[in-house]
Amino acid sequence: MAGDAPAGAGDDGPPTSSSPGARSGRAFRVIAGALLLAGLLAAIAAVRAPPGRVQELLVSIAGVGVLGGVLTYWIRPSATVDTDPAQRVYATLAANTSALREDLGAADRTVYAPAAQSVDGFAPVVVLCLPADAGVPPAGERRPVLDTGVASGEDVSEIVTLHPTGAALLDAIEDVATRSLPEEPLELADHLSTAAVASLELAAAIEPAVDGRAGTASFTVRSPSFWPPEDEHSAPTFDHPVPSVLATGLALGLDRPVTASTSVHGPAELRVTCEWSVDPGDGPG
Secondary structure (H helix, E strand, O other): OOOOOOOOOOOOOOOOOOOHHHHHHHHHHHHHHHHHHHHHHHHHHHHHOOOOHHHHHHHHHHHHHHHHHHHHHHOOOOOOOOOOHHHHHHHHHHHHHHHHHHHOOOOOEEEEEEOOOOOOOOOOEEEEEEOOOOOOOOOOOOOOEOOOOOOOOOOOOOOEEEOOHHHHHHHOOHHHOHHHOOOOHHHHHHHHHHHHHHHOOOOOEEEEEEEOOOOEEEEEEEOOOOOOHHHOOOOOOOOOHHHHHHHHHHHHHHOOOEEEEEEEEEOOEEEEEEEOOOOOOOOOO
């Protein structure tokens, strides 16, 4: 998943003759030419017309045509007016983070873990990037970005620690504060799904399915944000806001690391799978 091109992160390049920007430019030039031609014809007719109301009308039409043609040619909507700035910002951050993970050999697993310290504006959770064969590090003083194991003595050579998007989003929602999160996995998953849709508007709908005994939660996400139609056949890349909120909330409520993965489940539909360790005394959830 980490190797996939992030949503919207492709290089659009300069407009080609078949691109929407080029077609839009040609359309405005045609309109500008038509207005100029109409203005010039009206001007010629005004010169030949006898003085009076008809001549005045033709002069007015000529002025409107010439002025409208000039303005249409030089002042036209930019080809980027339909660009979503938030989508572009996410795509850039996702691409940079994915490149960092690849370079450090930590692009295989994404784990959201409770943090010993909190930062203003973030819930106390960090997201760890681990190789596939690495175990989840024990709780310690994990601090983004590369001093992960300074206080706990962990080997940080293949671990990247970052602030998750979900930590900032959950911290901004008063009714999803740490003190109010349910502890039972099923209730917690329902709570997070509702918050992601109703409060954060990250998707049209999220349907959770929880197996507390197995330590898994599967979320079907319909029409998620930050996942444009042109990328609907490849799963979103690292720390997409939807799985980030769900996995961060689970890590907070369950007080244990949660491994998260995302896959395409259908048209405009994602499947987010979260897994955590289960103690023998844990209930069914």
